[in-house]
Amino acid sequence: MWKVDLHSHTIYSKDCLTPTAKLLARARAVGLDRIAITEHNRLDGALAAKRLDPELVIVGEEIMTTHGEIIGYFLTEEVPRGLSPQETIRRLRGQGAVITVPHPLDSLRRSAMGLENVLAIMDEVDALEVLNARCVYHADNRAAAALAQQHGKLATAGSDAHTLFEVGRCHTLMPPFTDDAASFLAALKASQPSGRVSPFWTHIASTYARWRKRILPVTLP
Numbered sequence: 001m002w003k004v005d006l007h008s009h010t011i012y013s014k015d016c017l018t019p020t021a022k023l024l025a026r027a028r029a030v031g032l033d034r035i036a037i038t039e040h041n042r043l044d045g046a047l048a049a050k051r052l053d054p055e056l057v058i059v060g061e062e063i064m065t066t067h068g069e070i071i072g073y074f075l076t077e078e079v080p081r082g083l084s085p086q087e088t089i090r091r092l093r094g095q096g097a098v099i100t101v102p103h104p105l106d107s108l109r110r111s112a113m114g115l116e117n118v119l120a121i122m123d124e125v126d127a128l129e130v131l132n133a134r135c136v137y138h139a140d141n142r143a144a145a146a147l148a149q150q151h152g153k154l155a156t157a158g159s160d161a162h163t164l165f166e167v168g169r170c171h172t173l174m175p176p177f178t179d180d181a182a183s184f185l186a187a188l189k190a191s192q193p194s195g196r197v198s199p200f201w202t203h204i205a206s207t208y209a210r211w212r213k214r215i216l217p218v219t220l221p
Contacts, residue, residue, distance in 0.1 A: 008158065010049065016163075017213075035056060038061060047059060063080075098184055104144050154191070159198070169196055
């Protein structure tokens with residue numbers, strides 16, 4: 001089985017200072033076979049990572065809708081933030097993307113969709129993220145797993161890494177797949193969420209990164 005981290009960020013995200021090359025090197029060092037780069041509301045970071053390591057990287061985007069976040073995998077065009085979940089999904093489907101809802105029931109994150117909003121689009125998504133390493137309360141991950149099982153949805157897991165320490169802490173064990181949405185989706189049907197959550201201080205690192213960028217803007221590679 002491959003070890004695949006399906007949720008990560010680099011310096012291209014507003015709340016992350018991790019250089020792309022260092023994140024990819026860390027992914028290799030911890031034994032990941034693939035890693036999805038899912039920057040907040042932009043695709044250029046994932047595309048830059050793909051150019052650096054085409055075999056390792058899955059191109060994705062974490063998109064803030066009017067009612068919480070959605071992740072798309074195997075994108076070719078950026079989907080803007082601020083659209084309804086339904087319109088976001090429509091644009092992702094137009095690209096043939098695989099769609100999951102990250103940290104759907106996280107009780108501490110404003111970006112989480114929450115139960116009512118997830119239920120409204122349940123039939124339109126492929127999967128729910130049932131193990132996110134940045135969920136502070138284990139019960140929130142367990143509730144997401146129960147919801148996915150109840151509605152017959154596939155399960156994804158990822159570190160949501162914003163620092164090198166976090167890379168691969170939560171991941172998805174999957175059969176090998178080729179670099180396309182159909183093969184990935186087929187492998188996801190035989191996958192298993194795995195790993196352990198990160199300590200709370202990782203959220204502090206993201207807050208620091210956000211303020212640091214406001215004071216001293218960074219130059220993207």
